Amino acid sequence: DLDHPDRRPAAVAELRRRVAAADGLLIATPEFNYSVPGVLKNAIDWISTDGTRTEGLPLHRKPIAILGAAPTNFGTVRAQLALRQVFVWTDSDVVVKPEVHLFRSHERFDADGTLTDETSVALLRDLLTALRTKIENRA
Template sequence: MPELKILAISGSLRSESFNSALVRAAQKHAPGDLNIEIYEGLRDIPLYDEDLDVEPAPAAVADLRRRIIEADGLFIATPEYNYGIPGVLKNALDWASRPAFDSSLTGKPIAIAGAAPTNFGTVRAQLALRQMFLWTDSKVVTKPELQIFRAHERFDEAGNLTDETAVEILQQLLDTLGTKIRETQALANGTV
């Protein structure tokens, strides 16, 4: 099977973020047919302003949109802030969701995960992302779900995911994303 290109986005700017560690774990533990590229430009994206959403788009926005379009799918690891997704991630996705009905997110297969130091992980943030992706008609992987709770116990000091169950679920999630991408491509090509 041909290799699939996945763009991995951490919704955190913090240098020692568990979610940034999770996207690195996805890159490390990905099945051989997935090539995971980590997006590092979240900090550079300006606040969404429809007055700026013209051609040419701001450079950081154009880069994000291009990279999403070129990717076969997305892997998003989100923290949870105040029962929702961080503003920087929401802002980036707002830019990516334009133009409405024909954005870089339209029909894009997406897997969502998250890590947090709390006992509930990122359940509500992931639900908020799922709801948002209904509007963009993105193809979200619904199972398995990966919420790494008490993340400080599941990553070592170097940021490596050490919890075997979490690694196994992460691999299952990535496998399922690969399957969803292939199904989506087959439907688009009329080969189903």
């Protein structure tokens, strides 16, 4: 097991340092097989553990907002639900509302990748405002 401060790969140590230094996190995720993409889950696993303690870990009480976009009719509902369950363990301060699940995402962006759907833009703005509020209330 490499999850010990003296044995972690350099990339993991850097990720942990950056997350610890951040005021909050915005996680945008697709959905794979009704859940979180493996690479995202792996990254969260690397920064969420250190033996059995949770105090002082990078995600402990960290303000986090989650959003996702997918071409399906359900967007990233299940992936976001899986992330919310993970963040119960880390005792992170997750934004609960609004939920931003951009379903049928291919209809919400133009050919240049710009989000053009006004409802989606408003939801994203509200999510960022809620994250900022959590960050400000933490200080």
